[in-house]
Amino acid sequence: MVDANTDHSEADEIQRAVELIHLGARLQLLESETRLSRERLVALYEEVTGAAPGAAMPPLPADWFLVWKPNIHASLFISIWRYLKTFFGMQGVDAIMQAYRLYLGHMQATCLDPILSVTRAWTLTRYFGVLLDTAPCSACGHDFVVDAHAVKSSPVCGFCRAPVAETTAHREGGELGYKAAGDRTGQEGDSR
Numbered sequence: 122m123v124d125a126n127t128d129h130s131e132a133d134e135i136q137r138a139v140e141l142i143h144l145g146a147r148l149q150l151l152e153s154e155t156r157l158s159r160e161r162l163v164a165l166y167e168e169v170t171g172a173a174p175g176a177a178m179p180p181l182p183a184d185w186f187l188v189w190k191p192n193i194h195a196s197l198f199i200s201i202w203r204y205l206k207t208f209f210g211m212q213g214v215d216a217i218m219q220a221y222r223l224y225l226g227h228m229q230a231t232c233l234d235p236i237l238s239v240t241r242a243w244t245l246t247r248y249f250g251v252l253l254d255t256a257p258c259s260a261c262g263h264d265f266v267v268d269a270h271a272v273k274s275s276p277v278c279g280f281c282r283a284p285v286a287e288t289t290a291h292r293e294g295g296e297l298g299y300k301a302a303g304d305r306t307g308q309e310g311d312s313r
């Protein structure tokens with residue numbers, strides 16, 4: 122019985138590792154979330170991708186998920202991940218994999234580049250509840266990812282505020298042209 126269980130759980134581990142590799146997981150994630158040996162994982166990785174796993178990279182800092190564009194993606198991923206945990210009882214790396222598949226589906230449906238890799242999504246979940254949390258946007262009410270230790274009194278999400286760099290570029294470079302185009306439209310258009 123014990124042997125059968127061990128075989129079963131090992132088969133599950135291998136299947137999970139293969140799915141993670143298909144999703145683009147790096148070796149660090151595989152080592153952390155499966156009980157397979159490093160040698161076994163490297164062999165699986167090479168078998169699935171036809172290439173050796175890349176060199177280890179330091180994890181992204183938590184701050185990266187607070188930058189405007191990554192923050193929008195991180196907030197979307199976290200909302201899917203939480204939904205699966207709360208309403209479907211999914212846990213651990215299975216919840217991360219399923220949330221990541223749904224995130225990719227959403228990106229495809231909206232023709233956006235998925236800037237979260239599965240390893241980044243996994244890193245995000247590890248920061249969650251420690252360095253990062255969510256707070257409701259004071260403008261639209263949707264939860265978004267914030268610094269857990271510095272939640273502002275009236276936080277505003279990425280959908281409700283343009284990034285500072287874009288606003289500045291717009292003010293410096295585009296305002297006159299934009300205004301002229303607007304005026305012309307006003308003159309040439311109908312009374313609206």
Ligand SMILES: [Zn+2]
Binds near residue numbers: 258259263277278280
């Ligand atoms: Zn908002």
